[in-house]
Amino acid sequence: MLKVDSLDEFLKETKDKIDAYIFDFLPQAHERVEVRRLYEMMGDYPMRSGKRLRPALCLLICEAFGGNPEDAFNTAAALELLQNWLLIHDDIEDGSDLRRGQPCLHQKYGIPMAINVGDALHCKMWELLHRNAERLGYELAFQILSEFTRLSNQVVEGQHIELSWVSNNRWNLNEEDYWTMCVQKTAWYTCITPCRLGAMIAGATKEVVDEFLEIGMNLGVAFQLQDDVLNLIGEVGQYGKEIAGDISEGKRTLVLIHLFNSCTKAEALRVIEIMDKPRANKRADEIQEVSRLMEKYKSIAYAQERSKALARKAYARFNQEFAELPDTRARDLFLQLIHFVIEREY
Amino acid sequence: MLKVDSLDEFLKETKDKIDAYIFDFLPQAHERVEVRRLYEMMGDYPMRSGKRLRPALCLLICEAFGGNPEDAFNTAAALELLQNWLLIHDDIEDGSDLRRGQPCLHQKYGIPMAINVGDALHCKMWELLHRNAERLGYELAFQILSEFTRLSNQVVEGQHIELSWVSNNRWNLNEEDYWTMCVQKTAWYTCITPCRLGAMIAGATKEVVDEFLEIGMNLGVAFQLQDDVLNLIGEVGQYGKEIAGDISEGKRTLVLIHLFNSCTKAEALRVIEIMDKPRANKRADEIQEVSRLMEKYKSIAYAQERSKALARKAYARFNQEFAELPDTRARDLFLQLIHFVIEREY
DSSP states (O other), X not given: OOOOSSHHHHHHHHHHHHHHHHHHHSOOOOSSHHHHHHHHHHHHGGGSOOOOHHHHHHHHHHHHTTOOHHHHHHHHHHHHHHHHHHHHHHHHHHTOOEETTEEOHHHHHOXXXXXXXXXXXXXXXXXXXXXXXXXXXXXXXXXXXXXHHHHHHHHHHHHHHHHXXXXXXXXXXXXXXXXXXXXXXXXXXIIIHHHHHHHHXXXXXXXXXXXXXXXXXXXXXXXXXXXXXXXXXXXXXXXOSOTTHHHHHTOOOHHHHHHHHHSOHHHHHHHHHHHHSOGGGOOHHHHHHHHHHHHHTTXXXXXXXXXXXXXXXXXXXXXXXXXXXXOOHHHHHXXXXXXXXHHOOO | OOOOSSHHHHHHHHHHXXXXXXXXXXXXXXXXXXXXXXXXXXXXXXXXXXXXHHHHHHHHHHXXXXXXXXXXXXXXXXXXXXXXXXXXXXXXXXXXXXXXTEEOHHHHHOHHHHHHHHHHHHHHHHHHHHTHHHHHHHHHHHHHHHHHHHHHHHHHHHHHHHHHHXXXXXXXXXXXXXXXXXXXXXXXXXXXXXXXXXXXXXXOOHHHHHHHHHHHHHHHHHHHHHHHHHHHHSOHHHHOSOTTHHHHHTOOOHHHHHHHHHSOXXXXXXXXXXXXXXXXXXXXXXXXXXXXXXXXXXXXXXXXXXXXXXXXXXXXXXXXXXXXXXXXXXHHHHHHHHHHHHHOOO
């Protein structure tokens, strides 16, 4: 049972416990020095700061639906490993520089090794999931594996959609395009699956589990929108990534789509000219130029409003569909977590 | 029951059936054009020519040990998917140009997309393995999953060892270093696990399954040595990779280790000077220079001899340990396959 008083405390406790569990699970000692170095690299991203939001969602929903969060713990840790191998590969694919306040893995060790470290963590994720059989039995363990394969299919498709836009220099995107990409790339693994898994492990019905498709979709996109906003206005120390890095990387965000829908044709052409340049050729004043246009047309504020509206929708739907749910600490913290998603500054 | 007469026929039939099964399993249709493109890319490597050696080993051992190869078919296909995602990522990590006679995936679509396509196939491999539960029951399906996690750990470690040597410009390697790397990187997924899985699915005892550790290790290294030899003396049309591509890529092979052990100090320094150059800076005459030294010191013949000796060892051990095994067509084809591993020209 939850003993903590505040969301902050819960997140901190979850982080400590998940980190310790993953640290314990990942291999450490090996007779060959090369392999010991691999193990160090595998621990690099998992040991960096971060919110551990996905495990938190899974554990809270499990408890809110009457389950024992201890039963969900191994799965929650696997969600964190998922996040880590995805980030390592994403950072290479997007040509990113910073992650959680430190150079990206491929910046530290080169692309070849970083790809392999991502693969190593990917394999470890499945290994961790197999452990579920012992505590939860084969049937539930298999159901959880199926959720992970479903989610994996979503996330690679979402990632491919985004990479296609970059590779084809495609800018004529509408909000629906963004929505599709964002749901597949981010919402599934950030919110939909963590909540579904929590409910599933608590023994909830299929109807309850499926309810988290829509709730998780709205919450997940809200999360990403807030991330995009923080990328533009955050502080690097807190946010942990390069500020306006999305402009450097030429990322298609809702902020940008709003800007294209609002600005003049001449401005749009200028923005595309800047965005299309390879990262290394983008000057700081050009990045600022795009950023200033985003402010001028209130595109950042627009994304922030959309983020809030989506989170409110998730909140309302949860309260409406699960009105009968006992008023527990876990339920309360889950609702607080919805607020945190849109209010957070990191 | 096997109805084919020759190994050639068996390999052809296996290839056709495995390819059709994988083609059927991989997704095809999607409303979004970007996702359809991803599906095409996912089918690229699996549909290229190739030997389907790993599925063949798994199916033959299953039948030789009294199992129904139909029970092993899904797992055999997963071994082929494993090979495909590994190759996509390896080709990026090694900076390769050609694979199975065509440009590598990252040469066709860029590194970001190729990483993601590899991840997509990696996820599909686990998805395929989960299908085993239906036909084989939870317990055996889980045992098979465990074999795959064990194998994955080996393969990423082997890959990391090799990448470390490249990244650290390390050349003072002995045969034992090569052996360790090669067993982990190649033998496990090429021979050890395919054979173990075949036996496991046939219901063999743990003792029998574990016997394939040593047999598979010897056979797997024999396979890789023959591959290294073909890389130097093969014909590109048959072999499917760039001839002497290993020299271009600066790969640490047993051929090279033998050369270092045999040549003069001045020659060794010259070889290192050439091998250490970035691929793009290596001239054709420099590659030939290394290649000629390998011939001068009979390093290629040495690797070929070692390959044959290891295959003979695997052959003898199999016959010795499994002398009681009924004299079936499957057993006979497996023994023929051992010969094929070292005699093949592709």
